[in-house]
Amino acid sequence: MVDFEDRREELLQEIEEMTRRKQYAALRDKLVELEPADIASLFEDLPGDALPLLFRLLPKEPAAEVFVELEPDSQELLIRGFSNSELKEVLDELYVDDAADIVEEMPANVVKRILRNADPETRKSINEILKYPEDSAGSLMTTEFVDLRGSMTVEDAFKRIRRTASDMETISVCYVTDEGRHLLGYLSIRTLLLSEEDDVVSDIMEPNVISVGTLEDKEEVAQAFSKYDFVALPVVDAEGRLVGIVTVDDAIDVMEEETTEDIEKMAAILPTDKPYLKTGIWETWKARIPWLLLLMVSATFTGQIIASFENALAAVAILTAYIPMLMDTGGNCGGQASVTVIRGISLGEIEFSDLVSVIWKEIRVGVICGATLAAANFAKIMLLDRLVFHNPITVTIAAVICITMLLTVICAKVIGCVLPLLAKKLGFDPAVMSSPFITTLVDAVSLLIYFRFASALLGI
Amino acid sequence: MVDFEDRREELLQEIEEMTRRKQYAALRDKLVELEPADIASLFEDLPGDALPLLFRLLPKEPAAEVFVELEPDSQELLIRGFSNSELKEVLDELYVDDAADIVEEMPANVVKRILRNADPETRKSINEILKYPEDSAGSLMTTEFVDLRGSMTVEDAFKRIRRTASDMETISVCYVTDEGRHLLGYLSIRTLLLSEEDDVVSDIMEPNVISVGTLEDKEEVAQAFSKYDFVALPVVDAEGRLVGIVTVDDAIDVMEEETTEDIEKMAAILPTDKPYLKTGIWETWKARIPWLLLLMVSATFTGQIIASFENALAAVAILTAYIPMLMDTGGNCGGQASVTVIRGISLGEIEFSDLVSVIWKEIRVGVICGATLAAANFAKIMLLDRLVFHNPITVTIAAVICITMLLTVICAKVIGCVLPLLAKKLGFDPAVMSSPFITTLVDAVSLLIYFRFASALLGI
Numbered sequence: 001m002v003d004f005e006d007r008r009e010e011l012l013q014e015i016e017e018m019t020r021r022k023q024y025a026a027l028r029d030k031l032v033e034l035e036p037a038d039i040a041s042l043f044e045d046l047p048g049d050a051l052p053l054l055f056r057l058l059p060k061e062p063a064a065e066v067f068v069e070l071e072p073d074s075q076e077l078l079i080r081g082f083s084n085s086e087l088k089e090v091l092d093e094l095y096v097d098d099a100a101d102i103v104e105e106m107p108a109n110v111v112k113r114i115l116r117n118a119d120p121e122t123r124k125s126i127n128e129i130l131k132y133p134e135d136s137a138g139s140l141m142t143t144e145f146v147d148l149r150g151s152m153t154v155e156d157a158f159k160r161i162r163r164t165a166s167d168m169e170t171i172s173v174c175y176v177t178d179e180g181r182h183l184l185g186y187l188s189i190r191t192l193l194l195s196e197e198d199d200v201v202s203d204i205m206e207p208n209v210i211s212v213g214t215l216e217d218k219e220e221v222a223q224a225f226s227k228y229d230f231v232a233l234p235v236v237d238a239e240g241r242l243v244g245i246v247t248v249d250d251a252i253d254v255m256e257e258e259t260t261e262d263i264e265k266m267a268a269i270l271p272t273d274k275p276y277l278k279t280g281i282w283e284t285w286k287a288r289i290p291w292l293l294l295l296m297v298s299a300t301f302t303g304q305i306i307a308s309f310e311n312a313l314a315a316v317a318i319l320t321a322y323i324p325m326l327m328d329t330g331g332n333c334g335g336q337a338s339v340t341v342i343r344g345i346s347l348g349e350i351e352f353s354d355l356v357s358v359i360w361k362e363i364r365v366g367v368i369c370g371a372t373l374a375a376a377n378f379a380k381i382m383l384l385d386r387l388v389f390h391n392p393i394t395v396t397i398a399a400v401i402c403i404t405m406l407l408t409v410i411c412a413k414v415i416g417c418v419l420p421l422l423a424k425k426l427g428f429d430p431a432v433m434s435s436p437f438i439t440t441l442v443d444a445v446s447l448l449i450y451f452r453f454a455s456a457l458l459g460i
Numbered sequence: 461m462v463d464f465e466d467r468r469e470e471l472l473q474e475i476e477e478m479t480r481r482k483q484y485a486a487l488r489d490k491l492v493e494l495e496p497a498d499i500a501s502l503f504e505d506l507p508g509d510a511l512p513l514l515f516r517l518l519p520k521e522p523a524a525e526v527f528v529e530l531e532p533d534s535q536e537l538l539i540r541g542f543s544n545s546e547l548k549e550v551l552d553e554l555y556v557d558d559a560a561d562i563v564e565e566m567p568a569n570v571v572k573r574i575l576r577n578a579d580p581e582t583r584k585s586i587n588e589i590l591k592y593p594e595d596s597a598g599s600l601m602t603t604e605f606v607d608l609r610g611s612m613t614v615e616d617a618f619k620r621i622r623r624t625a626s627d628m629e630t631i632s633v634c635y636v637t638d639e640g641r642h643l644l645g646y647l648s649i650r651t652l653l654l655s656e657e658d659d660v661v662s663d664i665m666e667p668n669v670i671s672v673g674t675l676e677d678k679e680e681v682a683q684a685f686s687k688y689d690f691v692a693l694p695v696v697d698a699e700g701r702l703v704g705i706v707t708v709d710d711a712i713d714v715m716e717e718e719t720t721e722d723i724e725k726m727a728a729i730l731p732t733d734k735p736y737l738k739t740g741i742w743e744t745w746k747a748r749i750p751w752l753l754l755l756m757v758s759a760t761f762t763g764q765i766i767a768s769f770e771n772a773l774a775a776v777a778i779l780t781a782y783i784p785m786l787m788d789t790g791g792n793c794g795g796q797a798s799v800t801v802i803r804g805i806s807l808g809e810i811e812f813s814d815l816v817s818v819i820w821k822e823i824r825v826g827v828i829c830g831a832t833l834a835a836a837n838f839a840k841i842m843l844l845d846r847l848v849f850h851n852p853i854t855v856t857i858a859a860v861i862c863i864t865m866l867l868t869v870i871c872a873k874v875i876g877c878v879l880p881l882l883a884k885k886l887g888f889d890p891a892v893m894s895s896p897f898i899t900t901l902v903d904a905v906s907l908l909i910y911f912r913f914a915s916a917l918l919g920i
Binding site for chain 1 (some may be wrong): 465492493494495497564591618619621622625626628629630632648650653655668670685686687688689691708709712713715716719720723724726728729735736737741742744745749751753755756759760762763764766767770772774777778780781782783784785786787789791792794795796797799800801803804807808809810811812814817818821824825828829832833836837840845849851870871895896899900903907
């Protein structure tokens, strides 16, 4: 790939140089060769006052595409500097779903100006999209799509497509509706091209069409794209009327956002939607501290377990040295099981109804993992800890440690797989039931097992 | 969404019932109403001997689409049962990139039969795709795309598209090449539809086209889709000749695979590419045990640190009770930082050149997180542990614990953000430098800090 990142520095210098020398025509030619996403990314890296000037160099169409890719701060800066006619020009070029996204990010007075300068139809569409909840299919869709009637001929259909194509985000799929706007079927542009001019749309359309409701969770929408390989998905209201379509590029954005959220939750972070380097330290603190506090306080139980076995530890002091290893291994085992199950749930591979087979699998995996670890650990204790480090350790103590290891691993695997599935069943997010949470729980379990066996086998 | 999962059980029963009653025509009508991915998923759930019969009920085109969505085991079962002409029919309907994927999964004798029954052009294309390394753009691409010449008129272009459209995975974008097959530009079907019949392709095409090399890593390819909102991306060889295109549906599959791999690595699991419930327990064991063993052995250091401070612990036994809390909090803090940075790297938001600003940010976040946690902890120790649990704890001991907490959190944040960036710089996968690994490291650091302060402040 002609990699943009490799050329970034060079391009930035060229742009600054050309701006200084006022070589605007050459600069414009340079810019239009780039992808809009890359132009936006360069603009973000330039000193703030250069942006309005550079943006005005761009031709209408790429200008709108670049505008969409800019950060909200830069968009606001530009809008505040636009004359009404400039604002109108940009708005006319935007797809309405992008316009709605921008409106959502702007302060009230900017929103008012945007809506005042949008043409009435665009304004109506923006308001339509904005009325849906933030994470719904409705908020994700665009209201611009090609709709055909069943009675049209292929020739009529092409006329309609040609008339409206320039406003549409995609023309690869056209939707067939009746007078009441009810969705009847769809037609790919390929089918249209392969049909005769006088074929009738209702004869050649595909009547089995998968659609989503306006209130459907956007995560479900994204999953449908990955499962069915669609490039667009129609959105219908409660009466089955077609109100918009979601396109694959927006579905990909949702997938990335949801994955980031899942990963953050798995690491005990509250999800944020800003890039790392643009998040302030107090914001980062706010996202990280709640779970840290909660998990810290939960560790009190573990501490109290140790405190209550103080005498046992005083009698056989070397037992303390193996606490971190037992706790970490338990945490790692539980984390492996929970993360696997959480990912399976979010890919739709594992359901709550699989609970029994998941537990059964984890028990067996726990037994063989636990046995391997216990055996390796026994060898390590006898050869390394006893002979090399001269720790005061007997075969019985080693046995206590290794039996604890085996049982801890099995418990950790079971806890790790059950909690995410339970969370899912109870309507919570399974991703929260991951390593940090499970580690805290498994710590307590492993210590209880440890001291129970130590008391029994060592007679303390 | 008319949710398929809700109807699964009902559909399965209907299919079994209809199969038993031999109502094949009705069964076929029932099946063709469903999406290929859903049909395949139902077939996988039916008893094995039903598959060949049910598959043969499907019309040619959906049959091929269902075939692609089946698991390799079922595909093999079907191929072994096909007559040569049946096999030929399915192969003719497949897109070559799907055919190549199937060939890769089959045993040698099945591969031979497939290649013998494919028509010569398909065979050539399959072999072309198979010659590229597994994770490359070449292995992901299809060799079927619409290529136009610059000298063609729009009318010629449409003729060519109509002639070839039925074999193409996408016709939304057409590519313009010269006699030597060098990529010159692209044209969307929209532009073609909006142009006059006698417009010349080279005049209306977009000459700035982003392409990838055949050997480009497929993760980079997927990132280009998410960044630039493409529906297809051309693949060129070292001489700039267009050899294939990657379509957005395949890019989405790559994104999901790569995310799963990242998440598995973050949980100290070696990546596997099978769904959880289809993986045998020994396979799961093999994926999980290496890191568990390595991390368990690494915990030896932590154990030895404790062993060497045995006397201090014997003198002030209550210190032991706070080890788990300090270790867990350190691990959680390090995990938060590392996971955030790893995700930032894989989304292309953070580069090695950001190292200094990342460290500076994490130090500040570490200070305020650490201070909050230390303060909360001090309050908890004095109010809960001392007054409620009657732990024998002094203000000095509480101070030791809280100072350790603050310093551990700062160290954990820095270690957590530096290691993934270093790994990236050294060409390793940053995802490995995540919670489990960092926890083990931070454990040792936190214990060293703990005992150092305990010795100094408590005079032991």
